[in-house]
Every structure is written in C-alpha cells, then in structure tokens.
Amino acid sequence: MTSLLKSFSCIDDYDPESLSVDAARRIVLDTLQAVAGHERLFIRQALGRVLAADVISPVDVPAHDNSAMDGWAVRHADLAAVGETRLKSIGTAFAGRAFEGKLGAGETVRIMTGAVMPQGADTVVIQEVAKVEEGAVVVPAGQRLGQNARRAGEDLKAGAAAIAAGKLLRPAELGIIASLGIAEVSVRRRVRVALFSTGDELCSIGTPLFPGAVYDSNRYTLWGMLTRLGCEVIDMGVVKDDPAALEAAFREAASCADAIVTSGGVSVGEADFIKQLMEQLGEVAFWKIAMKPGRPMAFGRIGGEGKEDDGAWLFGLPGNPVAVMVTFYQFVRPALLKLMGMDPVPEFPAFPARCVEPMKKGRGRTEFQRGVLFLENGEWCVRPTGHQGSGILSSMARADCFIVLEPERGKVEKGSDEGDTVMVQLMTGMV
Ligand SMILES: Nc1nc2c(c(=O)[nH]1)N[C@H]1C(S)=C(S)[C@@H](COP(=O)(O)OP(=O)(O)OC[C@H]3O[C@@H](n4cnc5c(N)ncnc54)[C@H](O)[C@@H]3O)O[C@H]1N2
Numbered sequence: 001m002t003s004l005l006k007s008f009s010c011i012d013d014y015d016p017e018s019l020s021v022d023a024a025r026r027i028v029l030d031t032l033q034a035v036a037g038h039e040r041l042f043i044r045q046a047l048g049r050v051l052a053a054d055v056i057s058p059v060d061v062p063a064h065d066n067s068a069m070d071g072w073a074v075r076h077a078d079l080a081a082v083g084e085t086r087l088k089s090i091g092t093a094f095a096g097r098a099f100e101g102k103l104g105a106g107e108t109v110r111i112m113t114g115a116v117m118p119q120g121a122d123t124v125v126i127q128e129v130a131k132v133e134e135g136a137v138v139v140p141a142g143q144r145l146g147q148n149a150r151r152a153g154e155d156l157k158a159g160a161a162a163i164a165a166g167k168l169l170r171p172a173e174l175g176i177i178a179s180l181g182i183a184e185v186s187v188r189r190r191v192r193v194a195l196f197s198t199g200d201e202l203c204s205i206g207t208p209l210f211p212g213a214v215y216d217s218n219r220y221t222l223w224g225m226l227t228r229l230g231c232e233v234i235d236m237g238v239v240k241d242d243p244a245a246l247e248a249a250f251r252e253a254a255s256c257a258d259a260i261v262t263s264g265g266v267s268v269g270e271a272d273f274i275k276q277l278m279e280q281l282g283e284v285a286f287w288k289i290a291m292k293p294g295r296p297m298a299f300g301r302i303g304g305e306g307k308e309d310d311g312a313w314l315f316g317l318p319g320n321p322v323a324v325m326v327t328f329y330q331f332v333r334p335a336l337l338k339l340m341g342m343d344p345v346p347e348f349p350a351f352p353a354r355c356v357e358p359m360k361k362g363r364g365r366t367e368f369q370r371g372v373l374f375l376e377n378g379e380w381c382v383r384p385t386g387h388q389g390s391g392i393l394s395s396m397a398r399a400d401c402f403i404v405l406e407p408e409r410g411k412v413e414k415g416s417d418e419g420d421t422v423m424v425q426l427m428t429g430m431v
C-alpha cells in the first residue's frame with residue numbers, strides 16, 4: 001500500500017512510546033486534508049458548515065452614507081467654531097424614505113437612524129444636544145466633521161471577499177451573507193464519521209447488565225461530541241473483542257466513512273486488537289502519547305490503497321470514558337475541523353488561572369485534569385472536580401475546563417517552586 005503518512009519524516013524520528021501531545025496533534029493536522037465534496041445550501045442550512053469558496057460582496061455594505069443616530073443632518077462648514085449656530089429645518093429623512101432635496105448654506109434636515117444622508121450634509125448632530133427654538137435648530141459648538149455618519153462600504157466593499165473559504169459559518173457569518181442579499185452559499189459536504197465501541201463487557205442500554213458488564217456510555221458521549229461538530233454520524237453499535245468481527249466492522253466503516261472513531265481495545269491486554277488490525281488493514285501513525293488520561297491512543301488509516309478518497313482515517317480511542325473525551329477534544333475535534341475544511345484550525349482557548357487545591361503530577365507527560373473556573377477578587381481561579389481517575393466520568397460532567405499540566409511540570413502547590421498557576425482550556429461553548 002502506498003503510504004499516506006510517509007511524508008512525515010518525524011514519524012521515523014519519534015519514539016512512539018513518548019510522543020508528545022503537541023507532536024501528535026501536529027502529525028494529525030499535517031496528515032489530514034479537507035474533504036473534497038461541496039454543496040450549495042440556503043444560508044440557514046449552512047449554519048455550522050465550512051465555506052468552500054470565498055463569499056464576494058456584490059454590493060457595498062452599507063449601500064449608502066447614512067445616519068448612525070437620530071438628530072439633525074448638517075453641513076459641518078456652516079457651524080461656528082465658538083458659540084451656537086442657528087439652522088433652518090427644510091425637511092425630514094427617514095430610514096427607507098430619503099430626503100430628496102439638497103442642503104444649502106444654513107440649512108438642516110431632521111434625520112433618523114439608518115436614513116440616507118441628504119445631499120450636501122456630512123455630519124449628524126444628535127437631537128439630545130440640539131435645541132429647537134422659535135423655528136430654528138440651535139447647534140452648540142464642538143461638533144466633529146463626519147460625526148454620527150456611516151459611510152457607504154465601511155463594513156464591506158463591493159467586489160471584495162466578505163468571508164473567506166475555510167470559515168466555519170456561525171450566526172455572525174449568516175448575518176453578513178444575508179446583509180449582501182445572498183441566499184445560497186457553497187459549503188463543504190458533511191464529514192462522515194463511523195463510530196463503534198469495542199469490548200465483551202459492554203451492554204447496550206435497554207438490556208439488563210450481566211455479571212461483570214458495564215453499560216456502553218462512550219458511544220453516547222462520542223455521538224454527542226460528533227453531532228455538535230456537525231458530522232454525519234454512522235453508529236455501528238458495539239463490536240465484540242474478536243479479530244474477525246472487528247475486521248468486518250473496520251472494512252464496512254472504511255467503505256462508507258471519512259473517519260472511524262472507536263473506543264477500547266487499544267491497550268496491551270490480550271483482547272486489545274485495534275492497533276494490530278490497523279497495521280494489518282492500513283497504517284498506524286502513532287499509538288502512544290505522553291499524556292494522562294489517554295495514553296494509548298492510535299491514529300492511522302484503514303484501507304484506501306493510498307488514495308485520499310478511499311478508506312478512512314482511524315482514531316482508536318482508549319476505552320476509559322474520561323480518556324475518550326480528553327482524546328476527542330485534544331485530537332479528534334481539531335482533526336475533524338480540518339477534514340471539514342476549516343482553515344486555520346483554531347487553537348483550544350487557554351489562559352492562566354490560580355489552582356486553589358494542591359495537585360500531584362508525574363513528570364514527563366501532559367496531564368489533563370478536569371476543573372471548574374470561578375472569579376475571586378477579579379482573578380480567575382480553578383478547582384479540580386474531585387477524583388480524577390479516567391473512569392470517573394462525573395469528573396468531566398462537573399467540569400467546564402481542562403487543567404493542562406505540562407510534561408516538565410511537577411506538583412501544583414501554593415508556595416512551592418512551581419507555584420499554583422496553571423493553564424486552563426475553556427470547554428464551554430466548544431464545538
Ligand atoms: N498493562 C497495561 N495496562 C493498561 C495500560 C498500559 O499501558 N499497560 N494502559 C491503561 C490505560 S492508561 C488505559 S486508558 C486503558 C485503555 O485500554 P483499552 O483502550 O484497551 O480499553 P479497555 O480495556 O477496553 O477498557 C478500559 C476501561 O474502560 C471501560 N470501557 C471500555 N469501553 C467502554 C464503553 N464503551 N463505555 C463505558 N466504559 C467502557 C472498560 O470496561 C474498562 O474499564 O488501559 C489501561 N491498561
């Protein structure tokens with residue numbers, strides 16, 4: 001098979017036993033390309049999709065000079081530098097109903113917010129500072145030329161790219177596209193992700209637990225994270241720890257999906273077949289990362305004979321429920337954003353916070369603890385969410401951030417050499 005991963009010379013150089021989080025993320029992002037398919041959608045359907053081509057503005061926005069405030073449209077040159085100026089009102093301009101005449105010397109027009117600036121006027125005096133006295137409009141000194149007037153094209157210029165290809169369409173972008181009078185846009189097609197859990201101990205909800213069994217929760221957290229990303233999810237259920245069943249599932253998934261996300265079976269136990277099958281059916285880029293939780297995570301490709309449009313990228317996530325979510329947010333989410341066509345793929349928003357409880361930390365690996373942020377005397381603080389075992393999913397459900405402890409860092413403790421300041425990655429509003 002022609003290698004899709006061969007262009008990564010770093011793959012020859014790294015020690016798979018200790019691949020850093022940054023290196024693993026770089027390999028994933030450098031390997032993947034956006035899916036090729038495009039479709040045209042009405043703008044409401046395009047929410048959460050990625051633009052496939054620049055949106056070129058056919059018009060200036062705003063289309064004409066207009067007032068930003070309710071008040072009086074004036075000619076700045078008429079205003080006295082000192083003292084008051086008395087002007088004669090000659091009409092009214094409404095939004096959507098322009099004043100047709102032209103301002104002459106000493107004249108003003110009553111103007112509403114959004115109304116087209118009358119010919120000759122260059123400045124708007126807000127009504128709160130002007131007085132109407134004995135039929136005259138009295139304007140105090142100190143008005144700035146051009147104040148409260150919005151210029152044609154100041155938001156977007158006709159002929160320029162209003163939104164670039166590669167942008168994820170959020171409500172602000174939908175509004176911009178609508179402001180151009182455009183009803184349809186070209187977006188990348190949805191990314192198809194096949195998903196299955198592996199493990200003989202897994203029981204699906206709706207069936208009673210047999211001795212030693214656990215309910216399959218990973219398929220639900222993964223379905224939720226994938227759905228919020230806007231992927232088309234192909235849920236293939238639970239696959240037993242059996243090489244033949246797993247091989248059949250991989251082949252089926254690779255024939256219909258762009259990416260496959262599995263949970264479980266990536267460690268070194270006697271029923272852990274994922275990496276082995278990946279080697280047999282495709283290629284493995286890496287399978288171990290210097291992090292906790294999520295150390296045994298496999299990334300590679302299944303099938304495809306070296307062609308981009310065949311086969312599927314595989315993310316073999318560890319079975320522990322917290323490890324699934326951590327590896328998803330750290331690697332799978334940015335990878336899927338890249339496949340969706342987002343350019344650039346954004347970094348996880350992160351900032352320093354003071355950790356209010358001491359934490360132990362092993363050197364040599366990145367740890368992703370779960371925490372809750374709060375403000376104390378104007379300072380962002382973070383409290384870990386209790387027991388941090390990688391099977392304790394409630395530690396994740398209570399959290400709104402990851403506390404990221406870098407590889408070289410030891411403990412977190414006030415007064416110690418390493419102190420109590422930690423980096424946190426904000427999880428709220430993600431995806
Ligand atoms: N000798 C070693 N043992 C383990 C190592 C190691 O390096 N050497 N790594 C540990 C780490 S770290 C992790 S993480 C796990 C990952 O193992 P697997 O990916 O093979 O996962 P499983 O063994 O299948 O399951 C682990 C754990 O998670 C539960 N699980 C699995 N799938 C689900 C699911 N869909 N829903 C809910 N819970 C699930 C499973 O029952 C296990 O308790 O390996 C360590 N061992």
Ligand code: MOO
Pocket residue numbers: 291292293294295296318320322323390
């Ligand atoms: O990587 Mo594992 O998730 O720590 O238990």
